[in-house]
Amino acid sequence: MSSCIFEWDQEDIRRLKEAKRSELKKKHAGHALTEAQVLANISSRELAKHCRRRTRGVEVTRGLIQELLKAMWELTDTSGLRQINAESMTHVWEVQQKHLPCIQDPPGVELYTKLGSGSQKGDKVLDVLRCGRGSSSVESFHRHQCTFIPGG
Numbered sequence: 001m002s003s004c005i006f007e008w009d010q011e012d013i014r015r016l017k018e019a020k021r022s023e024l025k026k027k028h029a030g031h032a033l034t035e036a037q038v039l040a041n042i043s044s045r046e047l048a049k050h051c052r053r054r055t056r057g058v059e060v061t062r063g064l065i066q067e068l069l070k071a072m073w074e075l076t077d078t079s080g081l082r083q084i085n086a087e088s089m090t091h092v093w094e095v096q097q098k099h100l101p102c103i104q105d106p107p108g109v110e111l112y113t114k115l116g117s118g119s120q121k122g123d124k125v126l127d128v129l130r131c132g133r134g135s136s137s138v139e140s141f142h143r144h145q146c147t148f149i150p151g152g
Contacts, residue, residue: 004064005055005103012051015126016042019050022122050119050126052112055104062100069093105133 021038025031055061075083105111111132118125 001065001068004068005061006053007056008047009052009054013047015124016046016050016121019121019124019126020046022124024122026122048131049128052129052131058100058104061104062097065093 017035017038020042021033024033024038024041056064069089072084073086073089077083112129113132115128115130119128
């Protein structure tokens with residue numbers, strides 16, 4: 001679901017891959033690394049620490065979530081029971097789509113702060129980033145909205 005809402009900054013990803021390749025070359029001298037090996041060695045923690053994400057926009061997010069849901073309708077567990085009640089989930093999705101604009105990044109607002117002087121990986125130095133966006137703030141806003149604003 002997260003990848004339906006957010007996309008990684010490709011320039012940040014490129015720099016992280018270069019740094020990870022450099023780091024791995026030092027550890028495994030003489031071995032040529034494939035792109036897949038470099039990517040497999042990048043942790044989600046490293047992505048969050050060195051790469052920015054941004055929201056994709058309301059319509060792109062809507063389309064990607066609809067595709068995700070469509071792909072999940074027929075999923076079953078090992079005994080053949082459906083994992084998702086399509087009728088119920090369709091209703092939830094119809095109701096929740098109104099919140100898509102609320103979770104988009106505000107235009108022109110820089111949500112990332114550069115912390116410290118960077119982090120050394122191999123022979124590269126990467127920025128250490130902290131994001132001001134938090135899912136709990138969005139969740140809190142909507143809980144407040146539902147409680148105090150009828151029909152919110």
